[in-house]
Amino acid sequence: MARIRVSVLGPARLELDGVAISLTPLTTRLLIRLVAAEGEAVPVRKLRRDVWSLTADLPHQAQRSRNEVQKRVLELRRALDPEQSGAAAGILRTEQQSTARGSETAYRLVLGPGELDSVEFTDLVNGALHAAPVTAVHRLEEALRMVHGRPLAEANGEGFADPLIRRLTGLQETARRELIRNHVELGRPELALPVAELMAQEQPDDLEAIRTLDALRAELRRRHGAELLRHTMSGLHTDVVVVRGDLFDQSDANLVVGFTDTFDTSTDQDLVISRDSVQGQLVERVFDGDRRLLDDKLRLGLRAFTAISTESAQHKRRGRRVRYPIGTTVALPVDGRRVFATAYSRLGNDLLARSGPDDLRLSLENLWSAVALHGLFKPVAVPLLGSGLARVVELDRARLATLIIETFVRACRRLPALAPELRIVIRPDALPRTDLSLVEKCLQELDRSE
Known part of the structure; x- marks a missing residue:
């Protein structure tokens, strides 16, 4: 089967063997909703609400809504497995959940190691927090290179995505601050400066980011002293x-x-x-x-x-x-x-x-x-x-x-x-x-x- 890569650290992207796969906007939202569930199964009812913004079933609407969900699930499976080998069913799984209303169909996205950028990003940042400075710098830089915009950008402001967005955004800030700290500890404030400048630019009201930037600039002025070039x-x-x-x-x-x-x-x-x-x-x-x-x-x-x-x-x-x-x-x-x-x-x-x-x-x-x-x-x-x-x-x-x-x-x-x-x-x-x-x-x- 082709190597799958799902990226949500910025505009959502699906790649097979390094080649981008085009998805319709609704199928992209379905993919993002399943990623936001972080491995949990999502019932059809929630998918209709979160992806299609349907909060109530009108007469004769329920079956049409379920059909629309199944249609998009099928499209996503075909995107994941263009050769239709059947492997996509193991990645986008169909399950049955027991509810007060009876049995309900749900879908679970199961991605392995290296197949979802947000999981890899999280592991790199968390691993760097316990590593020696040189190793930490390498891991943090690798993690930050994966970020190409706001996490889950297409779902910004959506309730279902907020928890994951907040966690990934917080990890990104932690990664930046830790990268600055480790560069300074290694005696390389000039490498920390661009990171601090970006933080201050993106968060002009963050007093800590501004103080960090000012401290780095002062250190570099002191270090360079009379250095002109x-x-x-x-x-x-x-x-x-x-x-x-x-x-x-x-x-x-x-x-x-x-x-x-x-x-x-x-x-x-x-x-x-x-x-x-x-x-x-x-x-x-x-x-x-x-x-x-x-x-x-x-x-x-x-x-x-x-x-x-x-x-x-x-x-x-x-x-x-x-x-x-x-x-x-x-x-x-x-x-x-x-x-x-x-x-x-x-x-x-x-x-x-x-x-x-x-x-x-x-x-x-x-x-x-x-x-x-x-x-x-x-x-x-x-x-x-x-x-x-x-x-x-x-x-x-x-x-x-x-x-x-x-x-x-x-x-x-x-x-x-x-x-x-x-x-x-x-x-x-x-x-x-x-x-x-x-x-x-x-x-x-x-x-x-x-």
Whole structure:
């Protein structure tokens, strides 16, 4: 026999082997009335009253009414068993009930496991109430996907359907609230938010639903804090995030700090390195003002690289004179994480730093290789390299951000264990001059090209 599926969590629907079977409106009401009986037999007298709205028998009307009921029962049986194998008689059963008026014909709808969506829905929700959060979320989501409208929609307001409608509607609300609770317990309020928004939209007078929605929004604001944009890269298991704030406040991440090719650190009188630059703040914010400690770590790391030239004291009177190739990146260990010092500009003998798009791209490509090797698979926080004193004038801030993202994504495709998150940190005063819509467009295009 064909596989039967009766759906009443929304407009009533009968399917055989996944194919919808067309029923007349009266036969649909008969099906709904029998479903609403929840496995109990329904006498013909009640069917006439509930399906045909006939409350009293007129002269010569009783037999016609019984014939009409039998006609619709036959139509429903044929729908349940188009091949007329006789199996439908076991699904829509005919019984005799003893009443004060004598024996009366009644009909009972008997559906097995998986054949009635409301029964499956009830079992899933009730089972989720006693399950661990991960299992509960799976069951509740599966249950809510079954709902396509108001339960027993064609019988809304009918007395015979009200008890089942109230129970299924209550279960749906319970499922939604439990799904929200379990998402929050699992630390995923962002997944709970759409459920809470739907509840508040459908029940604008439900104060609990409104309070739940407000609490979720507050939690997400607190969690995201200064987060402006987040995009999960398809297939790469990494996120690209843009935040408003201070690079040195990113205490959970490795840091990227741009240097010149001489790796100068002196901020005396702001002649070589400006105290206000990221490079200049590194000594105070990460090394507690101990420039010697930073210099020692740089000197140790630079032993792995070959210098390309050394300036004379006559030509370069201040600062360091040994030059390294653009793209040289030193991983400096600091308290269980790394500061990646990367040379993306050249410090002229006039003490002006100069860089360009090609220099920046080369530096970033070398940077990501170093992060993959030494980054301990931690998030990596990057300022807008090229927007400071060594300004890459050919690129505005948005294009600087997209260059950082493009090179990172390409590196992730080569080096899957590069970092779980790229975090681009933009200072609040630079935000109005940074078009983040271009950054978002870049991320979408990179995803499509995957």
